[in-house]
Amino acid sequence: MMTTQTVAGGARVTRRCTAVANQKGGVGKSATTINVGGALAEQGRQVLLIDLDPQGHLTDALGLQAAVGPATLPAALTGTWEGPGDDLVVEHSTTPAGGRLAAIPNSLEMFTAARTMDRMRAREHRLSRILASLGTEWDHVMIDCPPSLDILTDNALTAAESILIPVQAEDSSLKALRLLLAQSEDVDTNLRERPLLLHGLVVSLLRRPPSILARSVLQHLEALPDLPVLATIPLSVTVAEAWRSGRTVVDYAPDSEHAAAYRTLASILDKASVTA
Ligand SMILES: Nc1ncnc2c1ncn2[C@@H]1O[C@H](COP(=O)(O)OP(=O)(O)O)[C@@H](O)[C@H]1O
Ligand SMILES: [Mg+2]
Numbered sequence: 001m002m003t004t005q006t007v008a009g010g011a012r013v014t015r016r017c018t019a020v021a022n023q024k025g026g027v028g029k030s031a032t033t034i035n036v037g038g039a040l041a042e043q044g045r046q047v048l049l050i051d052l053d054p055q056g057h058l059t060d061a062l063g064l065q066a067a068v069g070p071a072t073l074p075a076a077l078t079g080t081w082e083g084p085g086d087d088l089v090v091e092h093s094t095t096p097a098g099g100r101l102a103a104i105p106n107s108l109e110m111f112t113a114a115r116t117m118d119r120m121r122a123r124e125h126r127l128s129r130i131l132a133s134l135g136t137e138w139d140h141v142m143i144d145c146p147p148s149l150d151i152l153t154d155n156a157l158t159a160a161e162s163i164l165i166p167v168q169a170e171d172s173s174l175k176a177l178r179l180l181l182a183q184s185e186d187v188d189t190n191l192r193e194r195p196l197l198l199h200g201l202v203v204s205l206l207r208r209p210p211s212i213l214a215r216s217v218l219q220h221l222e223a224l225p226d227l228p229v230l231a232t233i234p235l236s237v238t239v240a241e242a243w244r245s246g247r248t249v250v251d252y253a254p255d256s257e258h259a260a261a262y263r264t265l266a267s268i269l270d271k272a273s274v275t276a
């Protein structure tokens with residue numbers, strides 16, 4: 001959901017919400033969410049990351065603890081807790097440019113939340129409601145989706161106004177992408193007022209040098225209409241090390257090519273927020 005508000009002094013503030021989605025696991029969704037979020041914070045933005053995957057990898061990789069009740073994301077999604085979204089927020093870091101990186105972390109009950117939500121009224125709009133209750137300070141909200149096309153992903157695709165799709169250069173990626181785009185069209189038709197903006201693809205975990213197969217898949221991906229390849233992120237210990245130390249790549253290895261790639265993606269999301 002895009003929220004435009006007038007704050008004290010009359011400045012217009014636009015909050016941009018991006019879902020990072022692909023129903024395949026291990027394609028770089030969480031790494032992309034964290035590191036693009038980190039790059040946005042480095043550029044001075046107020047950034048909130050939402051860990052929508054019951055496995056809680058984003059929470060772990062930020063070095064944060066899973067939330068314990070009563071104020072948790074699954075409690076808010078299933079309506080057993082109804083406070084303001086800000087009560088779910090946990091701080092991660094601030095940056096010299098005045099940026100801030102924070103998260104709504106995972107919680108154990110996320111594993112059963114989807115099943116409970118399946119029985120609820122307006123079940124696809126639960127996350128939108130939480131985002132609507134957040135304060136006005138956030139420039140960017142990024143949602144790290146689970147590796148499935150379930151009610152949680154439907155919630156993300158309903159709440160966000162744009163989508164970023166990490167993929168791997170593998171044969172199965174093309175089929176997975178078709179399924180994801182079909183789901184996104186379905187959400188557009190049935191649940192949204194305006195269609196989702198498809199930013200494009202982030203080819204992650206690319207082995208170097210790429211195999212012949214990977215090169216061929218890359219060519220297919222690059223030829224897809226209306227879905228540009230925005231960046232390729234090579235497989236590297238830099239990303240894994242930053243993840244293990246609870247830091248973002250732009251913080252852990254600011255001069256790396258990976259940091260540069262994540263900054264490029266951050267600028268794309270940020271520009272989109274200005275022109276939307
Ligand atoms: N460019 C990279 N180089 C090396 N390891 C990476 C890279 N990107 C992600 N990883 C690691 O690969 C694993 C899968 O990535 P992840 O972002 O968790 O995928 P997903 O969220 O799609 O399941 C994680 O352990 C992560 O730290
Ligand atoms: Mg993940």
